Amino acid sequence: MGVPFEALIxxxxxxxxxxxxxxxLSKIRHMQNGGxxxxHSxxxxxxxxxxRDRRLTGYLRGQTDNPSAPAGFELNNPWRVSR
Incomplete structure (x- = not known):
């Protein structure tokens, strides 16, 4: 006796x-990583x-081959000064 296909729907x-x-989810992760x-690890x-790449290019995985930093990067320090 076979299984009725309605049970497998x-x-x-x-x-x-x-x-x-x-x-x-795979496509969203791919888009978030800049293609x-x-x-991993x-x-x-x-x-x-x-x-650093995010601060230079605006993207977390973006990279640039420009040897000079963009204007304003000297003020873009990731270290926070505590009072």
């Missing part, structure tokens, strides 16, 4: 929704360099 819908959700693949040095 909810499982197909759930599988499709998991697929759509996974693809959407680059997601980074980011250590402190990578975070510092990514913050």
């Amino acid at each position: 909810p499982y197909g819908i759930m599988l499709a929704m998991f697929g759509v959700t996974g693809a959407g 680059k693949r997601a980074r 980011v250590d402190q040095w990578d975070r510092v360099m990514m913050d």
